[in-house]
Structure formats: C-alpha cells, structure tokens
Amino acid sequence: MTLRIPLQEAQRRLTELVHGLAADDEILIVEDDQEIARIIGRAAQRAPGPRRPGGAKGKLIIVKHDDAHLSADWPEGFFGRTAGALPDLPAREPRCDYPRREPVA
Secondary structure (H helix, E strand, O other): OEEEEEHHHHHHHHHHHHHOOOOOOEEEEEEOOEEEEEEEOOOOOOOOOOOOOOOOOOOOOOOOOOOHHHOOOOOOOOOOOOOOOOOOOOOOOOOOOOOOOOOOO
C-alpha cells in the first residue's frame, strides 16, 4: 500500500507512520506535489535458530590431498633446528567421514 503524505504532516506523525509500516507498505513524502522522500517497509528478519553440530557436513570438498608440507625440506632454523632435523613422518591416508567427490572441470 502506498500512502502519499505532505512533508509537514509527516514531520508531526513520523513515529506513528514508521511504527505502523508493514513489510510491503510505502510512504511517499511530498512537497508541492513533488516526491521528496520515500519510506519503504522492510521485511521482518528471522532470527537464526540454534546451531547444530554437523550442519556443514558434506559441504567441504578436498580436491587433492597434499603431504608436501610435511616434508623435512624446511629452511634452516625455521623450527629452531637445523635443516633436515625433522623426523620422517609416516605416510597416512586422510580420514574422511564424508563422501568423496570428483573435482568439477
């Protein structure tokens, strides 16, 4: 619903007009038959519900498993040790509780 209202009346009744505005309502404020302002009702925002554990399950896709960052080829002093002093880490298969997907080309 659109309501055309003169500026002086809008000044007197602004609080009443704004609080009575529904989501699909609109108020046109006019002066000398020219529209000078428009107030549009905003849809009520729904408060988010409580978060549930596992709500993002299945939304993460690992395209490639990369163990290169586990190698001992770090610059000398990076870990406060000399280069090559990191222990050899056993190769392991990543643990995934979600279905694997092929990357999209």
